[in-house]
Amino acid sequence: MKSTVIAAAAALALVALPGLAQAQSIKDSPELYPGEKALYDAAAKEGLVVSFDTGPTWANWAAQFAAFKRRYPEVEMTYNDLGSAATVVALDKAKNRPQADTAYYFAASAVDAANKGLVADFKPVNFEKLPEVFRHPQGQWFTIHSLTIAFVVNKKLVKNVPESWADLLKPEYKNTVIYLDPRSAGIGQVMTFAMAYGNGGDMDNVQPGIDYIGKLHKAGNVLRVLGTTPYAQFLKGEIPIWIAYENDGLKAKHIDGLGDDVAVVIPKEASAAAPYGISLVKNGPNPNAGKLWLNFTMTEMGQGIFAQGFVRPSVPGVKLPDNVADKLPASPQVKPLDVVKAAAKKAEIDAGYAKAIAN
Template sequence: MRNWLYAALFAMPLALTASAQAFEGPELYDGERALYKAAQNEGIVVSFDTGPTWANWAAQFKAFQQRYPGIELVYNDLGSATTVVALDKSRNRPQADTAYYFAASGLDAAEKGLVADFKPVNFDKLPPQFRHPDGQWFTIHTLNVAFLVNKKLVKNVPESWADLLQREYKNSIVYLDPRSTGQGQVIVFAAALAHGGNEDNVAPGIDYLGQLAKSGNVLRNVGSTPYAQFIKGEIPIWIGYENDGLRAKYVDGLGDDIAVVIPKEASAAAPYAISLVKDGPNPNAGKLWLNFITTDLGQGIFAEGFVRPAVPGVKLPESVADKLPEAPQLHPLDIAKATAKKAEIDAGWAKAVLGQ
């Protein structure tokens, strides 16, 4: 396990920049310069599960190292659940300084005693359901359920959950199976919120998805993200995450052929969180990294990757402000309550949708 972990960690180091005594310009927050000085004595931060192609981490890496010369950044891309397993296996000799995951895995890491108390910049601005009370995990961005619509295949773009039940969308809709995917679970909550339910009452969401199945409008349910099929024009409507639709539209060349719609009744904002690892080898560098990504600057960098910042009120960069419009119908998902409903969703969805 130790050899595997070492290989995973150091297969993808970022180049060490030239050392410097201090960054230029004013502090982003009180104490930033002193923390940077302490981090220089460590010289490195080890960041678990921050793959560069996901959530704009590559841009975060670049901005961090430009601001803090002399701090090397090493990362891997393990996946949320595997990250918790890796932290647990190395708890007697931690390799990581920080760990990023779907917030449900943050709860798991906290319950296992793998992460430390730390409240970064802007911590108190986060909605309560987006943070551990002592900072053992905290949300840094959300992924939001939306309708991703290929307008070449769909004449009228649906704007609401109610619209999806119309006959014109027969055999048009794809979404992930909630029994095997986190995104599928979040979709159930989004549908529940749109029909009078909440994290404590998922029945309206299950009932709605049962109606959608009976309408004949669902083309298929899938067990993994069908992004490639969507890009190829094989899926008319994908109930998925907003950022995938925006990536297809603005990065992968589909342009005006793609509509990205937050359903007007309600939708769910799924939290993605990060933690300071307990007894990590470079605690000051870890704190410097976590503070950076929760500043207004760091939050704006996430927005440039089409994921919505977790900190309310952050001014979005001009390049994405019109691409991520205000969406008051987005509901911050209480992941602790949501996780407790998994078994109920699995059984209820299978019965309502598959008749099992």
């Protein structure tokens, strides 16, 4: 069943992104980086890579799966979609017999995984090009792309598109808002920082963001709080306003056929851009396949695939595809997150959130 799901996701990815259909097998093309073929030979002997938390509808992972499989046909792939914090919990529970080869998460959760000794040193291709705040010194995690908090709005269900955090508190948005739980999903943590920025707070003072969540619930404007990405439900027209990342809205608008029925709005007061990281799991069952997969995401090819999914590449100098650049407008109100500070604030956000929604 899992392989069938992956095959279907891969096929959809290639239809949606036709340029990827021309990706060649490593056997028929030059190396993307020195040593790629030797690493592939070692990975082929393992035959599998287990990739935690890379849900296919998130950040263009389906297209990455498709291109990886086409390039490395003797390495199968399996994945799950747990959420960032839940991924760290799963790694910790299985640390004596790890099941995963790689783990992907909001970078604050990556810091947590490194602090718990769950991930290994590994510096992929292009590692040294990353800004220092985007990587662990020994490569126990590194940023592969960033994502920006936005309102993703179904205009068929919402008459007036909200433009700001203040707008979202208005009575006309009663029972319309969906978001992911900050206690279990990295995007929920980033959302809280974005709300803090938009209400006078900052990385050192996240309480305004927690207070805002409480106000949103008290106003009756929250329809549901979810644990995993509800992209399919949004496409089906089941979600009026989704506090999500801009890439999900842009993908729904430009790739998955919703067109002008979708508005993607970065709130005018402020928002937050979150680095997302990935790691090689310590003592994972298929270390060479894991390294092959991580390297691929950091090559020019892999970084370009992220951009095709409307997420911003982490490696400086990667050119945005022409058909994407004009869909990612400059947004000076967006503030980058310091992931180490974000990680240090997680317990405060978790406790504050529980209190805010209980009142």
